[in-house]
Amino acid sequence: MSQATSGVGSGTGAAAGATTPSDFPDLPEATVARLPEYLRALHQLADTGHDTVSSEALAAAAGVNSAKLRKDLSHLGSYGTRGVGYEISLLIAQIEHVLGLTQRRGVALVGVGNLGHALAGYAGFGSRGFRVVALFDADPRLVGKTINGLVVRHVDLLVEFAPAEGVAIGVIATPASAAQAVADMLVAAGVTSILNFAPCVLAVPDGVDVRKVDLAIELQILSFHEHRKSAAGGAVAVGAGAEALPR
């Protein structure tokens, strides 16, 4: 949750009827959000020489309840063996298939500033099924530069270049003031999935998914619990134990 997800399906014209539902049962959103975590844990287990894994062990590695994990896997018609567990390689293939990671998706990164630069050089993209295929920025000092083997193009060329580059997902790392305009361009370029790092709400047409990552929000949520802890029993009360401020 916490991210806006434009409805999929429904609206578009006539009922799409047979969409080979056999292949893709309606996975609960909560399950979808956990599958990547399972996938990561599975890769980790595979790298450490394991062959099969029990739901209990995998759940521990992924930090979830084992019953929840089993139910999640059952949703995608999982192939576990009772009394044994799950075959890791098979499960990896299954999850990657469901998540659509069998084809490496192209990512366009817009805004190559502080954060964007770090993202452009991030190795975790490639190992997890993605490939940065295009960089865009508005700053003329950045346009033309090469970062990690990719040349930075001017953002005005986004709509022109993105489709040809095979962009499937757009990542916005510009200041909030530019985010909506960039989102509009991405949509115009046919991108239907956007990851937004700018602290603002984006308006997009139906059928376009937006997920948002906001560092400050995460910190503020932590702050709330911190505040709560110090107000309550007060565990160790670290550092400058400045007490609560009454209203």
Add this chain to the structure above:
Amino acid sequence: MSQATSGVGSGTGAAAGATTPSDFPDLPEATVARLPEYLRALHQLADTGHDTVSSEALAAAAGVNSAKLRKDLSHLGSYGTRGVGYEISLLIAQIEHVLGLTQRRGVALVGVGNLGHALAGYAGFGSRGFRVVALFDADPRLVGKTINGLVVRHVDLLVEFAPAEGVAIGVIATPASAAQAVADMLVAAGVTSILNFAPCVLAVPDGVDVRKVDLAIELQILSFHEHRKSAAGGAVAVGAGAEALPR
């Protein structure tokens, strides 16, 4: 959701009974997660000269349902005026108080690499109630360097320095292989709130909150929906059919 949150309270010894519930009613987690978004929207409205705002308008600015917003605000004993709306400045103060943002919390950043460097220079911290007070890394080439007015210290000094610096929240931006060790150090230093950017599950004692941000997971969730869309609607999908953007 999506993040592991170690239980607060409960476990520790005898039932903590009275924790002055008068000041802080038990806010639902979902509400807490949305308050920062409301806060951001409110600041934006205040900056554009607004004085009061209706739940409908604020909800639109925050990208949520208006009924949900009203219920959220009602949980913290809000001060709206029927027929008028909410006074923005009052609401900002109220939310900041609940989130514990009246005192600026110190943040320690561990791992000043690609991502950590971007975070260290991020202005959004300061404007949203936080202050980076310490940087740590294990790389001797980085230790001693000054970034944004802060000197990078060796991570071995974390337990020694963090408490004195008034660190309330620890941010982990190291490789996953080092994350658990860093988390242990943060806990040893008395930090009870951790934001983890490394793609791994952290084990921490009860009473310590961990929130996780994993870029690849976000992309994979988007990938799922992308996969789903292309499987359903067929070719029609990506058409440049730019539709009107709801404003």
Add this chain to the structure above:
DNA sequence: CGCGATTTGTGCGTGCGTTCACAAGCGCCT
């Protein structure tokens, strides 16, 4: 060949979160 140990898959109860819909309250206009 049968039995026990183990682990999956799931039916079910419970609690949380979301949403609708409406009564109560407030300001403003006449």
Add this chain to the structure above:
DNA sequence: AGGCGCTTGTGAACGCACGCACAAATCGCG
């Protein structure tokens, strides 16, 4: 002063998600 329109606050219904607990299935061993 009184009524009218607008907005809040919330009661209630609904749906989803979580986790327990157990039956079914499989393997290994005696």
